[in-house]
Amino acid sequence: MDNQYDVVVIGSGPGGYVAAIRAAQLGSKVAIVEKYNTLGGTCTNVGCIPTKALLDSSERYHQAQEQFQAHGIQLNGIRLDFEQFIRRKADVIKQNTAGLAYLMKKNKIDVHTGTGSFIDATHLRVVAGEQETILTGRYFIIATGSKPSSLPGISIDKKRIITSTESLSLPAIPASMVIIGGGVIGVELASIYARIGTRVTIIEYTDSLIATMDRELGKALYKTLSALKINILLGSQVQGATAQGETAEVRYLDQQGQAQTITADYCLVAVGRRPYTDGLHLEAVGIVPEKNGKIAVNAQLQTTVANIYAIGDVVAGPMLAHKAEEEGTFAAEIIHGHHPRINYQLIPSVVYTWPEVAAVGATEEQLKAQGITYRVGKFPYLASARARASMDAEGFVKVLVSPQYGEILGVHIIGPRAADVIAQPVAAIEHEITVEEMFRISYAHPTYAEALKDAYLMAGGQGAINI
Template sequence: MDTYDVLVIGGGPGGYVAAIRAAQLGFSVACVDAFTRDGKPSLGGTCLNIGCIPSKALLDSSEKFEMISHDVQDHGITVEGAKMDVAKMLGRKNGVVDKLTGGVAYLFKKNKIKSYHGYGKLMRQDEGGWIVDAAGTEVKAKNVIVATGSNPRALPLAPFGGNIVENSGALEFSEVPKRLGVIGAGVIGVELGSVWRRLGAQVTVLEALPGFLLPADAAVSREALKQFQKQGLDFHFSVNITEVRDNGGSVSVTYTEKEQSVTAEFDKLIVSIGRVPNTEGLGAAQVGLELDERGFVKIDEHYHTNLPSVYAIGDVVGGAMLAHKAEDEGVAVAEIIAGQAGHVNYDVIPWVIYTSPEIAWAGLTEQAAKDKGIAVKTGQFPFSANGRALGHGDPRGFVKVVADANTDKVLGVHMVGPNVSELIAEAVTLMEFGGSAEDLGRTVHAHPTLSEALKEAAMGVGKMAIHL
């Protein structure tokens, strides 16, 4: 029986990063992962195969198409008869996925990580470790890391299949649906709705909650909703879905809105109402692995489960279901197993929505800080006053900085606008080291750059903004 110092169950962003870091620390490592794409084993989990990476590839393709079709005219460029070859767009997307998943396989080989394709199941504790069924082969591991991720949550009225799809199905439409329905106005729903709206679909978004992006700063939510509505996305809030029927050639959705019953017809329906932990086949009940009332694996602050030498990270433990959160937990847990001080600062994890305009934030919103009893001061700067944004022809949105009124420590940064997915990293770095708004405002930023909007917003906290 093969024996390893560390065995990771799950090869997504948390699992494969944990495996690589553990190997770097000198452990013998194996990873068992069941993900299959196009009939072949494919490391990288949901993120690389059917989530973060392919969706961003399609977002980029669709944004280029919209830019060529509409936006470049302001630059003096005339393009006539632009067409989208959907099959070629999907092929490019698949090529990006192949390159990255193949890169993970290369890194496993480079770091001498044994890969098992199939399901991993905890069998029993043995002297010196755990016996794990690794895709039909029993192995022993001194330490086990559970990183099995999550699955899309299905709407009971609308099981997945046919014209009713979850995120992976929405990445594979062979043609642009004329009428696209999206249930759920969260990150995935809005991103995928944006892809197909740019290519010509009429998109309707149905959301049970009373507002848009409620976890985000209220000013950002209002601005983003305004921009998306201008683009043609049709949002309906506080709706209650009462019936969903796949008619073969279309999907009918009946819902109540403002006490009125409405039935809408769509060619395709995307259901994006969150995700649930993936513990199926893990053997949790058999070995006594403790789950909470929602099915997430219970852990302590050091990722220990209730079982000795069994750890868990990523979506399967709850919290922010983000690939970068899982990656950092993967590094942390490997270092903890090695006796080091692995750590993740959950207060400054960035959130990003890759629409146009992009949305990004980290830390506390203004309202959340006030709810905690913290007196705050804020600074806000619009991209319409930023030279680089104007040069790009995309001056939508703004940057907002929230700081402690007494100490000037930055508590949160919130953005909507061009390329803010990249700008948020500077804010996260500042907050990680407890920086103040004045620290950020007095740091020299290159001119002209979009990052100057962040600098000016920070200066605005102290009423020192120059260009406003």
């Protein structure tokens, strides 16, 4: 194998593999470096994809218990085969990683398995056990992603005090679990385990779940998760956690500042993620990570070294797979002399609970803080014929628009298939389509997307017309 390349991508997650494929499509000779034996990074192996597999499986089990009888479906002796529950997740991962391997071959991208570390700005050492390979590259794209974070006073032993990674492959259904963190990762994993019978407690430092999103979404999600009998402790500060043999003990201060202790089979730490650049030997090329561990880049995603770019979780911005994908394409095209653009304000946020949560654009809190005048259109799924037919009538669509020109400022959804429905508002805001133009187009009936039309109508000063 000739180890001289036009572009070397370090990391094979969503940002990395997309960057590699796009660079190959544009005519470059490309290599991708991955420390693990399978491609796909955190998202494919221990993040987005396996989590969604378990979320879907757990929701089906929950529906069988709670809703099938209303549909006229009688089941006797329903039980969860937890081994198969986990095995299906593993099969989904296998299918996705096999697909990525195929794409590498199809696009003639060389895959080097091992840990990459810079020798200088044009050479990368890749070490796998006793084997060492030196790659030469004109350009490098750092796409090494992130790892779970922890808190002071908490030592993650991966046995009783665990991260999201370990939570996806537990040996049996836990009787109880404490989840530290009420962000996206925390609420998704809480949903999975609560649906299959685990007594779940979420401890969240702020006064809202999914605190970075519109506050109404957090309030609605609180109600949804409470209905699953999840105990949610907001405004509570974790002081520490220790493993106690077959259990874990978590110490925290409640809303009144009183010291409390809770014991469970597992303590899951879901307080966010940190950039992962361990072993890259960045000092060899003069790149100094910022205090938060992220790599500084300019508007072209170029580091302080002209031929080295960085994307995804290792640079500023939300740690989202689709954000990394956009940056992967962007960096590859910049390297090849193109002039792409990314509108970071229009990268949607999604939470894959059920109902799903999705949003794009400004929140009400942001508009108020900036003194921007806006009009609200809000339509409940309870009034949607499609949602009632599928017994998914929980949640709402909220549209925020400028009263002056009808510009859509933000769309916030909690409801069925919100992750898919949000794509339409993203396109609308990107292309500056007005709220009137959005409510005058035809929506298939009955669909979940019709809730958008009614929210647009209401935000535009009209009344809802659909059921």
